Structures are given as C-alpha cells and as structure tokens.
Amino acid sequence: MENVCGWIAQAGNSAERDRLSGRQKADWLVIGAGITGLCAAHTLAEMHPQARIVVVDRQRAAQGASARNSGFVVGHEHPATDELLGHPGFAGYEVDTEISRVASAEVRQRIVRHGIECDFRDSGYYFAVSDPAKLTHVEEKLKTLNAVGASAQFLQGEQLARKLGTRHYQAAIWCGNGNALLQPAKYVKGLLEALPENVTLYENTDITGLERVGQGQVRANSVDGSIEAKQVLVCLNAFIPRSGIDDSGTFPMELSASLTRPLSDKEFQATGAVEPWGVLSTRPLGATVRLTPDRRVMIRNTAEYRSRDLTNRELVLRRQHHVLGLQRRFPFLGEQDIQYTWTGHLSASRSGQPFFAKVEEGVYAVAGCNGSGVARGSLWGRLLAQMSSGGSSPILESVMSRAQPGWLPPKPLLDIGAMLRMRVEAVRARTEI
Numbered sequence: 001m002e003n004v005c006g007w008i009a010q011a012g013n014s015a016e017r018d019r020l021s022g023r024q025k026a027d028w029l030v031i032g033a034g035i036t037g038l039c040a041a042h043t044l045a046e047m048h049p050q051a052r053i054v055v056v057d058r059q060r061a062a063q064g065a066s067a068r069n070s071g072f073v074v075g076h077e078h079p080a081t082d083e084l085l086g087h088p089g090f091a092g093y094e095v096d097t098e099i100s101r102v103a104s105a106e107v108r109q110r111i112v113r114h115g116i117e118c119d120f121r122d123s124g125y126y127f128a129v130s131d132p133a134k135l136t137h138v139e140e141k142l143k144t145l146n147a148v149g150a151s152a153q154f155l156q157g158e159q160l161a162r163k164l165g166t167r168h169y170q171a172a173i174w175c176g177n178g179n180a181l182l183q184p185a186k187y188v189k190g191l192l193e194a195l196p197e198n199v200t201l202y203e204n205t206d207i208t209g210l211e212r213v214g215q216g217q218v219r220a221n222s223v224d225g226s227i228e229a230k231q232v233l234v235c236l237n238a239f240i241p242r243s244g245i246d247d248s249g250t251f252p253m254e255l256s257a258s259l260t261r262p263l264s265d266k267e268f269q270a271t272g273a274v275e276p277w278g279v280l281s282t283r284p285l286g287a288t289v290r291l292t293p294d295r296r297v298m299i300r301n302t303a304e305y306r307s308r309d310l311t312n313r314e315l316v317l318r319r320q321h322h323v324l325g326l327q328r329r330f331p332f333l334g335e336q337d338i339q340y341t342w343t344g345h346l347s348a349s350r351s352g353q354p355f356f357a358k359v360e361e362g363v364y365a366v367a368g369c370n371g372s373g374v375a376r377g378s379l380w381g382r383l384l385a386q387m388s389s390g391g392s393s394p395i396l397e398s399v400m401s402r403a404q405p406g407w408l409p410p411k412p413l414l415d416i417g418a419m420l421r422m423r424v425e426a427v428r429a430r431t432e433i
C-alpha cells in the first residue's frame with residue numbers, strides 16, 4: 001500500500017524547482033516551505049521588495065503537514081474545564097482565542113489576496129461525541145465560546161443526525177464565526193504559486209545544519225551547496241531539531257488519515273443529502289472526520305508519538321483503524337472504498353503552546369502548532385517575518401507572551417512518558433475513534 005495524500009493527489013503538483021547548489025547568498029533565508037515558511041516569505045517580500053529572499057525545503061515544497069492535514073481553520077478551540085468562563089484558565093483561553101481569531105482572519109486574507117481556490121467553507125465545525133459523557137459542561141461551554149466571539153449551538157439526537165447524515169454522533173456543539181474548512185493541499189499550493197519574484201525557492205534541499213560565519217552571517221548547509229544570510233527563519237514544525245535547535249520544548253507526532261471515493265448519488269441521498277461538514281473530537285486522540293464538498297469522507301483517527309516513521313506495513317494497520325471509524329459512521333463504507341491513505345507529522349508541546357523565539361542573533365524559529373497550524377502557521381509566518389525585521393505589534397506581543405511550550409524531560413524519560421500518556425489518551429478516546 002502506498003502512502004499517498006488524497007488532498008495532494010487532487011490538488012496536483014506545481015512545476016518542480018531546482019535544488020540548491022554551490023555557495024549562495026541571500027538577505028533572508030526561510031527554511032521549510034509549508035504554510036508557516038511560505039507566509040513568512042510573502043510577508044518578507046512585501047516588507048523588503050528589494051531584498052533577495054530564499055526559501056528551501058527538503059522535499060517538494062508545500063507537500064508536508066501543511067498539505068496533509070484535515071483542513072480545519074481553527075478560530076476557537078474546544079475549551080477545557082479549567083478554561084470555562086469564571087475559571088482561572090479563562091483569561092489565557094481568551095488570549096489564545098484572540099490569537100486564533102486573528103490567525104483565522106489571516107487565512108481568509110491570504111486566500112483573497114492571492115486568489116486561492118481551496119474549497120474554503122466559512123461554515124463552522126462541530127465538536128461532536130458518540131458517547132454523551134465525553135461532552136460535559138455544555139451550558140458553560142456555550143457561554144464561554146459565545147463570550148469569546150464564537151457563535152455556538154448545542155445539537156443532539158435527530159437534529160444532529162439530520163446535519164451530519166449519520167446517527168453515530170449523539171451530541172455536539174456547532175461552533176461558527178471564525179471556524180472554517182478548506183482543502184489544505186490547495187491552500188498551501190496557492191501560497192506557493194503566488195510567491196513574488198524576489199523570492200527564490202529551492203526544493204529537495206535538505207538543510208543539515210546552521211553555522212555562524214563572519215560579519216553577522218549564518219550559513220545553512222545542504223548536501224549540494226550552502227547559503228549565507230543575515231537573517232534565517234526556521235519554519236520546520238515537527239522537524240525543528242534538524243536545524244540544530246534541540247531545546248524548543250516541542251516533540252513530533254505522526255498522524256494518519258484516509259479519504260474515500262465520492263459517495264454515490266444513492267448513498268448521498270441516504271445520508272439526507274447533507275451539506276459538507278467537519279467534526280473534531282473533544283478528546284485529543286478521538287477522530288477528526290469530514291464530509292467534503294465532493295462527497296468524500298475523510299477520517300484521521302490515529303496520532304502517535306514515535307521515534308521513527310511508520311512503515312508502509314504499519315500504515316496498512318492504521319488504515320484498518322480508519323475503516324473501523326468509517327464503518328461506525330457510515331456502515332456501507334469498507335476498505336475497498338478508501339482511495340488514499342497517508343501520514344503527516346505535527347509538532348506538539350506539553351502545554352499546548354508554541355515555541356516562538358529569536359533563538360540567537362539573526363536566527364528566528366517557530367514550532368509547536370499542536371494541531372491548529374493552518375491558521376496559526378499562517379499568522380506565525382507573518383509575525384516571524386515582522387519580528388526578524390525589527391517590527392512589533394500587539395498580536396506579536398500576545399503570541400510571545402503565550403509562547404511557553406513547557407518543560408520536557410530528557411530522553412529516554414520523554415519517550416516513556418509520552419508513550420504512557422498516549423496509551424491513557426487512547427483509552428479515554430476509545431468511543432470516539
């Protein structure tokens with residue numbers, strides 16, 4: 001079985017760019033051509049039209065997690081119990097939500113400015129559960145979400161089944177006003193193809209390390225060449241240690257997802273011909289599911305802390321897990337109906353907050369999207385570009401104030417702790433996969 005991302009297959013490839021070769025110089029170097037790196041490059045190009053800005057990626061650009069995610073544009077996170085209105089964590093939740101709302105607006109602005117066709121749907125999404133016990137404090141959650149600018153509504157039973165076309169879910173909070181869905185590979189491909197002329201992109205260029213050279217320059221080395229720049233922006237997400245930044249307080253996770261064929265007319269009518277939707281779980285390891293505008297079902301119901309990538313054989317087992325999740329929701333779908341199965345890496349932190357920092361003179365980095373990097377990555381790219389240009393703004397200050405990813409124990413304690421935590425979370429989410 002091949003590891004093929006359905007979103008990328010549908011979006012198609014951009015023209016291939018050269019790899020970096022020889023010794024080069026630039027004013028700005030951006031490492032990583034995902035949403036974050038590409039948004040950083042756009043902002044730098046707008047701010048410094050005369051500058052030479054170079055972006056490098058170790059594989060094809062715009063084909064990492066930024067293309068492989070579930071396409072939720074997160075403006076409002078599901079509030080935890082201690083973040084509810086009147087609880088001590090609410091103040092932090094309010095700041096985080098303000099950041100997310102600005103981030104979500106950033107996505108909309110990029111889509112409009114660059115004319116990106118990415119099936120953007122400003123229709124909100126659901127925090128839905130199969131086991132009603134997994135959705136507690138409903139009234140308080142509605143009040144909390146509404147207090148931070150969301151439009152939130154509780155649905156259950158028949159009313160919910162009519163919206164989703166499945167009776168699997170028993171209760172949900174629909175949350176709109178800032179929350180949206182898009183086709184991720186089309187969004188990030190749109191960012192890539194809109195890069196202006198003063199941005200040069202090199203693909204298949206694996207940066208193996210950074211070193212400081214004379215006159216305040218930093219050199220990034222790859223197998224076939226090197227590039228020196230005064231300012232380097234590290235936008236590597238889960239791969240941040242590859243730049244030599246080992247103490248970001250973030251750790252990688254590997255997720256897997258499948259996308260089915262389009263539902264037939266008969267199957268679609270049987271669901272009640274519902275509008276496209278997206279469901280997030282209230283549990284960290286519960287399933288993320290979408291019914292897409294072209295009537296396919298996407299499910300992402302595995303997330304693992306791993307020290308090495310999943311093999312294709314292991315991915316076959318993950319796909320069986322996807323089948324289980326699909327059949328719970330749409331019993332007529334089986335393994336034969338899956339057209340694409342893939343993996344992707346995200347960067348997580350213990351606190352749920354990012355690493356966002358000036359690492360040393362001329363080196364700036366961000367990681368720790370914690371599963372909401374479509375919107376946040378779009379904003380962080382802009383803010384990292386602003387910070388490295390000496391700028392400041394209230395939203396940059398808010399991001400900096402919250403950028404505390406939390407302490408991680410050294411390996412092997414981290415490996416053991418993360419594995420145990422994942423097992424506990426998997427048990428807690430077992431009704432929601």
Ligand SMILES: Cc1cc2nc3c(=O)[nH]c(=O)nc-3n(C[C@H](O)[C@H](O)[C@H](O)COP(=O)(O)OP(=O)(O)OC[C@H]3O[C@@H](n4cnc5c(N)ncnc54)[C@H](O)[C@@H]3O)c2cc1C
Pocket residue numbers: 031032033034035036037056057058059060061062063064065066067068069070071072073074205206207208235236237238239242243255256257300343344345346347369370371372373374375376377
């Ligand atoms: C399955 C899945 C589902 C998700 N669902 C959602 C969702 O619904 N909503 C949401 O907001 N977020 C979601 N996320 C998270 C989201 O995808 C990420 O937060 C976001 O894509 C981060 O963008 P980025 O540009 O920072 O990183 P990436 O897209 O990971 O880009 C980093 C780039 O760096 C490159 N790179 C790595 N090493 C090197 C090197 N040594 N040299 C040069 N380049 C290198 C990689 O090839 C990659 O292109 C999901 C993630 C996954 C995996």
